[in-house]
Amino acid sequence: MAISGVNHGDIHLFSAPAPATRSAYRQQVRRIAPRELLGRDRELAELAAFCTAVGGREYVWWQAPAWAGKSALLSWFVLNPPPGVRVVSFFITARFAGQSDRGAFVDAVLEQLAEVVGESLPTFLTDALKESHLLDLFERAAQVCQLTAMPTFLLDCPRYGPSSDTPTAPKHSRDPSPPLVDRPTL
Numbered sequence: 001m002a003i004s005g006v007n008h009g010d011i012h013l014f015s016a017p018a019p020a021t022r023s024a025y026r027q028q029v030r031r032i033a034p035r036e037l038l039g040r041d042r043e044l045a046e047l048a049a050f051c052t053a054v055g056g057r058e059y060v061w062w063q064a065p066a067w068a069g070k071s072a073l074l075s076w077f078v079l080n081p082p083p084g085v086r087v088v089s090f091f092i093t094a095r096f097a098g099q100s101d102r103g104a105f106v107d108a109v110l111e112q113l114a115e116v117v118g119e120s121l122p123t124f125l126t127d128a129l130k131e132s133h134l135l136d137l138f139e140r141a142a143q144v145c146q147l148t149a150m151p152t153f154l155l156d157c158p159r160y161g162p163s164s165d166t167p168t169a170p171k172h173s174r175d176p177s178p179p180l181v182d183r184p185t186l
Helices: 025-032 041-052 070-079 102-117 127-148
Strands: 059-061 086-091 152-157 180-182
Touching (some): 025 086, 025 102, 041 070
Parallel strands (some): 086 152
């Protein structure tokens, strides 16, 4: 903006506050989820029970061989959570460009947590500051969920191993990494 000439009065420059972030990550999850999930009622009920239990375990660790349907089950759950449960998720996959590293995880989860707390992300958030903001948003999202009595769960679905779509397993593991469902605590 340029202001030139003679001014006879006050000049007030301001910008409207940014609207709260609305995460689009569910669109990515829709690309992973099956059109229909068959024969997984027991596992869905177990996940729902975990998410709605008061004072239950802090996390549950699901293990199964590659291609057993973990991503199908968990993506279905993300899109169809029990009433009153909010899920923050990330699926590591080499099928989609840029979805298989820590940076992708941080970006996707930042956006979802900002939605949980009803805020926008800073306009110019550098890589050096993203993790600090992520930790802050984790804490504040847990507080929001505690105040509203709406539990939120982080669903992290690593997919490593020779049979999955990520080409190599991490050096510290020979087995496919299992998905984790985590109950955030304050």
